[in-house]
Amino acid sequence: MPKSYYITITFIILFSFKSYCQKKTLFAKPTTEIISIDGEVKEQAWNTVSSIATDFIMFEPDNGKPISKDKKTEVKVLYDNDAIYISAILHDNQPEKIQKEITNRDVFGVSDHFSVSINGFNDGQQDFRFFVSAANVQMDCLATEQTEDFSWDAIWQSKAVITDFGWIVEMKIPYAALRFSNGKEQIWGLNFMREIKRDVQKYTWNHVDTKIGSVITQAGTLEGIQNIKPPTRLFFIPYVSTYYQEDDFTSDRTLKAGLDIKYGINDSFTLDAILIPDFGQTKFDNAILNLEPFEQRLDENRPFFTEGTNLFNIGNIFYSRRIGGAPSTYPNVAADEEVTNYSSSVNLINAVKVSGRTEKGLGIGFLNAITEKTYATIENTTTEETRKEVIEPLTNYNVLVLDQRFNQNSSVSFVNTNTTRNGSFRDANVSALLFDLSTKANSYNLYGDLKYSTINSIEDYDGIKSSLNFAKTSGKYRYSFSGRYTSKEFDNNDLGINFYTNFYNLYSNLSYRILNPTKTFNTFRFQNEFNLVFDNTTGKLQEGLYKPTIKATTKRNHYFEIGLDIKPFEAYDFYEPRVDGRYLQLPRSIGEYVGIEFNRNNAFTFDITQSVTKYDQEGRVNYGIAVGPKYRMNDKFSLYLVVDYTIKKNDIGWVDFENSDIIFGKRDREILQNDLTGKYAINDKMALNLTARYYWSYSDIKDFYTLENNGQLSKNDSYNLNRNRNFNSWNLDFSYSWWFAPGSELSILYRNYAQEGSPNVEKRLNTNLKNVFDSNMTNILSVSVRYFIDYNVIKNKF
Known part of the structure; x- marks a missing residue:
């Protein structure tokens, strides 16, 4: 064949590869027509949109495979001064098999789904994700590469309708539910996802390569939105609650009323405040028989402390259950006295938080809460006289977070938590400096932290906790190496939770995974963990662990996990004796699951x-x-x-x-x-x-x-x-x-x-x-x- 033929073929291949890898762009079109969110897509404005998101590509399990013609997906975007509007036509050659379980909000269940991910600053740092199931159930979250915060709930509209050719989704997402710059022309990061549940397949509009350890940076772009004037973001959520409670001895009626306020300070930041909080319908705690040397860690179920708190979780030094939790002291009693009334919790007076991220990637979070003075009742067993003693004074809690993101996948963060108790009671402050650095291709990651605690009590003391970690985060073979050190005096338990101190450890993780399905497996991962923990004072081994695991999903979507927990060395437990400096010798062990x-x-x-x-x-x-x-x-x-x-x-x-x-x-x-x-x-x-x-x-x-x-x-x-x-x-x-x-x-x-x-x-x-x-x-x-x-x-x- 002539040389020109090979040159032409090479050019076509290279051009196709470049087109396949480059970011797609979708253009939104302005409209003045009222768009009804009814799943019918009948407004004339939809017919005038020429820029259509199509040619979806499989995200998992067979990453990179184009969607079939009988699952053709077409998405359009309109906008006005209030919101953006999205229509999605999702073809399916077997509409009777579309999964559509009705669930509670933010619960995916067994349903097909369509979603849009929007990054208003197009910086690869954070997505606002909105999902609609085929049963018309909404899910939404704030997403970074590390977390998806589904406790965040926005106010938006959607409608999903099953048709004879598949299903249709219409969405209206108000600008109040998003964050973006105040520029005249908007360029947003954008991706769409479609999940076909019965086939266990997910497709995205812009290709997301699973060999790369990053999703947000692989989004396409949305252009065309110009000269919008977002409305004031100010919302009031008043509530009224009534309770009737009885047991074998007493009964009680309670009426409560209060107010939540959400205010958009500017395009980037939101203030949330609760006045006279009510958590009476919060999910119950799972009580256990706790024989461990540590307190039971409880899940946070109060909405104010779960919604949109991803910034406050950076550094893992904030444990919100401390706010309104158990009193910090127990009363001193004489030999002829006993405590007759001791509250298991402290009432929260009010709380406020401000959070958001600037156009230049600086995330700022501030949370402040105040709890009331709490007393215990003490009775003299001889005279039957009673007295009250303060077991928790008026207390102020606050958390400050500064999180600067850059290069789309890296960050440096500062976190500070402070607990100030009125009077001579214990005060505490904890500061943390963290960094998380990834290469441009998201192939390698270096991250670490330095945390410093200061306690002001009868005896003042300071402590530190630090770590340094390096990881390969892409490809079939991945690994990580970590080193950690915690001093004996490190203590963040006034507004955090930490059980183990006075140790250093070395950890490594080596793993292999398949990136595309095989004849047997949709997913397969083999992982090896090695962990050594030593006591700082004595140098004695606290734990020597080797843990191999296999995690896999079969072609029929059955999941299995097999693991060993091997501790081949005798070790020493410095916590179970409950006395400083004492330890229990631990035997060797082997476990399987x-x-x-x-x-x-x-x-x-x-x-x-x-x-x-x-x-x-x-x-x-x-x-x-x-x-x-x-x-x-x-x-x-x-x-x-x-x-x-x-x-x-x-x-x-x-x-x-x-x-x-x-x-x-x-x-x-x-x-x-x-x-x-x-x-x-x-x-x-x-x-x-x-x-x-x-x-x-x-x-x-x-x-x-x-x-x-x-x-x-x-x-x-x-x-x-x-x-x-x-x-x-x-x-x-x-x-x-x-x-x-x-x-x-x-x-x-x-x-x-x-x-x-x-x-x-x-x-x-x-x-x-x-x-x-x-x-x-x-x-x-x-x-x-x-x-x-x-x-x-x-x-x-x-």
Whole structure:
């Protein structure tokens, strides 16, 4: 063949490759026509749009494969002074098979989805993502390369309609739900995603290469938006709640009212404030029998502290449950006194937060909260006189975050948390400096931090915590290496949570993964973790771990995970003895686990995980099994049950102090947790939800030991106190919710709960159930109404 033929072919290949890799551009068209969000796309303005997003490319599992003609997808964008409008025509040659489970907001379920990701500054740093399911359920989040914050909820409109050729989505996203520069011409980062659930496939408009460890930087662009005048971002959310509560001894009626305010300070920043907060319908905490040397870490479920808090989570030194949590002190009592009333929490007076990101990539977050003075009641057992003592003074909490992002994928951050208590009570301050640097191609990453804590109390002390990490973040073979150091005095527990101090560790992770499906697997990953932890003072090994795992998804969308937990060296536990400088010698151990999740697209699905850990100590072994059947009866009704059961034979743990001795026990433990979740969606705005949990655990001590100075245990036949524990906990929430207008909700909740504990071990399940239901059960019925008011709507009416 002539030379010119090869030159032509080479040019075509290179040109195609360049076209395939370059960023796509879509042009929005202005409109003055009123666009009805009804899923019909009938307005004339849609017919005038010539710039159409099409030719979607598979994101997963077979990355890079073009979408088939029978799944053709076409997206258009209009805009006016209030919002952008998106229409998506999603063809499907089998429309009767489109998955469309109705779920609660921000719950994906078994549904097809369409989404738009918008970066108003086009800086590759943060996306505003809006999802619509084929059942017309909304999901939205703030996304960085590290996190997707689905607690963030915007006010926007959407409608999805199933047709005879597939389905249609219409969306209206007000500018108030976005952040962008105040320039006359807007250039936004933009990508669309389509998920076809039955085929377990996701497609994006602009190709996202999974070999690169970054998604946001691989978006296309949206141009054409000009001379818009965004409205004032000012929203009021008043609420009124009423509660009726009763138990075996008392009953109470409560009426509450308050206000949330959201104000757009400028194009970049939003102020959120709560006046007279009400968290009465917040999800219950999962109470457990905690025999560990550390407090139980609780999930944050209060909306103000979960919504849009991704900035405040940088550095991992902020634990919002400290605000309004347990008092920081316990009263001093004389020999003839006892505490008759001690509050388990402190009332929150108000809270405010400001957050956003400038056009130049500087994220700023500020949160401030104030809690009220709290007293305990103390009674003299002889005279029956009572007195009150402050257990938590008026307290101010604040968090400041500065996060400068640059080069689309790197950042330097400063975080400061401060707790100031009125009077002579303990104050605390923690500062953190962090950096996260990635190469332009997102192939390598260097990140680290330095944290410094200062405590002002009876004895002042300072501490540091630091880490340095390097990782290869792209390709089939990836690795990371880390080093960490924490001083003995580091303490961020006034507005954070930290259990382990006075150690340094070395960690590495080596992994292999497939980037495209094989004949057997859609995804496959083999990972090896190595971890060594040493005590700073003595140099003794606290942990030596090798953990290989395999995680894979089959072609039929079944997921499985297999792992080993190998600790080949004797180590030392410096926390279980509860005394500074003392330690417990730990035996070698080996554990394994296998987990399987069957295809969650099926109406009936099932997951199961089993685990066994064997210790190099006579008779000491742990067994665990968790089983989770889920049945989706139709697109509206589903039930999900999880039964988690653990046995610990000849477990070793702290029991008590006797004079200067530290007493340990050899014990058998059983832990049973049952969680039932039910959902009946009346429609996409109205649902009934059920959450029930029963937890039972006991600790049955067979022998007592004294901890020696060398970390070993010697038999103690003289200690004879009953230190056994038997604990039952029951919770049930049954609720009705109705989103009767954008951002506005009516919620009715029935809740009952009880806890029962005893030093007498009861190993019969039916007796434990009877005991907890015969205990003092608390019943609560509450009704709450929240109404979203847009200042612009009021202004236009008046």
